[in-house]
Amino acid sequence: MPEATAALTPRQIITAMSGLVIAMLLAMLDNMIVSPALPTIVGDLGGLDHLSWVVTGYILASTVATPIWGKLGDLFGHKATFMASITIFLIGSALCGMSQDMLQLILFRAIQGLGAGGLMVGIMSVIGLMVSPRERGKYQGIMMAVMPAAMIGGPLIGGFITDNLSWRWVFYVNLPLGLLSLVVVWATLTLPGEVTKKAAQLSIDWLGASVLSVWITALVLTVTWGGSQYAWGSWQIIGLAVVAIAGFALFLIVERRAAEPIIPLQLFSNRNFSVASALGFVVGFAMFGGVTFLPQFQQFVQGQSATNSGLLLMPMMISAMVVSLAGGLLITKTGRYKAIPIVGAAMLVVGLWLFSTMDANTSIAQTGLYMVALGVGMGCLMQTTNLIAQNSVPIRDMGTATGTATFARNMGGSIGVALLGAIYANQLTSSLGDTGGQGTPSASGMTPAALHQLPEAVQIVFKQAVVNGTHAIFLWGAVIAAAAFVLAWLIKEVPLRETLTPDDVAEPADSIGH
Incomplete structure (x- = not known):
């Protein structure tokens, strides 16, 4: 057994984390800043029918790239690949700002997404290599502070830039932040626990990466286009679903035979890793799928502006x-963590169920209280599931494990947004159709501003339809979250490692079948 590497001092960790915080801000701020600028971008570049691809192209590229990064x-070193992902993200950002038509913007957003896929994985992998699992919780918790800044500040900054400068600056603003992050990471980041393979041992699984890209793309397009661009029973959707299933089966075969698989299947022989990944998928589905549509209720039913709904x-x-x-401090102090995801999943169910009870009479204060319940669930689950996954593998597989766990959560979020979005749209259309009266508004193309110009009776009809739609998606979200609650009980509380020994791993008894 190799000896444990010398640990970094708290000062060294905090200094290095300053670069990681900036990179985290880049990853989370990007879509928040871009969203308010999309109407202006379409007006300038044209191509309204391609608007969805500005978002879809970014998500697809980011999702595919996550496990690969x-x-x-693990192969080439996390510091080098992390800096490479930042560089690609910045190149994509600069190109997006220089786009002359919508097709160029979509292509450059995909390049940006390729870099973005490595940002989050790189951040969590680097933290995993700097800090032992026992101490990691309190440092990963610090990264959560970026979330409110991005969620709240993003739309405000994006709107200000679009109104007062140019939409191109919503992309250019990434450049100074990214360059600063690169400099700080290069100058301060040291990874004592990192183990890379010798040049003679390197073997990149290009076939696995290619097959992975195909089946993920087919799956994301199936759930994104199903029920919106094409009917669920159309040949396009059925064809994509077949490609996704066949591609996934082929991927499993390829990964079993690859010398250095993109996603080593043996990772899933570890019970905690499998449960943490499954928990991440379910949480991503329920949480992101549900929260995405909360602004619909706030804007259409409660009459809030887009900016206010963000605030x-x-x-x-x-x-x-x-x-x-x-939670991070508690884990560091006690070394115990099983109760945290159990409580988090329970609060996720409670929060989503409370959202499903909202109607036209629900006050902003009530909605805020419901958000607290959901926020508690998020805080308990987001970092803890990642910590459990990382504690379940040797240091040499830190990047692969982090990428796989992040990939599972992202896939859950993507599928959740798509499927719950289809439920919302169908419920909204069905509710409006049931009224059957003259002057009933169409769900297609309706905006909060346009709704306020309609007669009060028509507004009431549309608001009730939105209530019906949000009730359905939050109720389904609560049902899915209940699966997370069951999964959380399957976690085995294996002691958290207190060192960064390269070959150290959770106890063998944590494997499936023991």
Whole structure:
């Protein structure tokens, strides 16, 4: 057994984390800043029918790249690959700002997404290599402080830039932040626990990466386009679903035979790793799928502006941050963690169920209280599931494990947004169709500003339809979150490592079948 490497001092860790915090801000701020600028971008570049691809292209590229960046970090070193992902993200940002038409913007957003896929994985992998699992919770909790800043500040900054400068600066603003992050990471980051393979042992699983890209793309497009661009029973959606299933089966075969698989299947023989990944997927589905549509209720039913609906998310974001910090400190002090995801999953169910009870009479204060419940669930789950996954593998597989766990959560979020979005749209359309009266508004193309110009009777009809739609998605979200509660009980509380020994790993008894 190799000896444990010398640990970094708290001062060294905090100094290095300053670069990670900036990179985290880049990763989380980007979409928040871009969203308010999209109407202006379409007006300038044209191509309204391609608007969704500005977002879809970014998400697809980021999702596909996530596990690949994790594996590259294990092969070539996490500092180098992390800096490479920042560089690609900045190149994509600069190109996006220079786009002359919508097709160029979509392509450059995909390049930006490729870099973004490595940002979050790189951050969590680097923290995993700097700090032992026992101490890691309190440092990962610090990263949660970026969430409120991005969620609240992003739309405000994006709107200000669009109104007062140019939409191109929503991309250019990434450049000074990214360059600063690169300099800080290069100058301060040391990874004592990192183990890379010798040049003669390097073997990149190009076939696995290619097959992975195909089935993920097919799956994301199936759930994104199903029920919106094409009917669920159309040949396009059925064809994509077949490609996704066949591609996934082929991926499993390829990974079993690869010398250095992108996602080593043996990782899933560890019970805690499997449970943490599954928990991340379910949490991503329920949480992101549900929260994405909360502004619909706030804007259409409660009459809030887009900016205010972002500000009104503060109770959720702040409670998530506080609980994450407190949970990290508790884990560091006690070394115990099983109760945290159990409580988090329970609060996730409660929060989503409370959201499903909202109607036209629900006050902003009530909505804020419901957000606190959901925020507590988020704070308990977001970092703890990642910590459990990292504690379940040797240091040499840190990037792969982090990339796989992040990939599972992102896939859950993508599928959750798509499927719950389809439920919302169908419920909204069905509710409006049931009224059957003259002057009933159409769900297609309706904006909060346009709704306020309609007669009060028509507004009431549309608001009730939105209530019906949000009731359905939050109720389904609560049902899915209940699966997370069951999964959380399956976690085995294996002692957290207190060193960064390269080959150290959780106890073998944690494996499936023991």
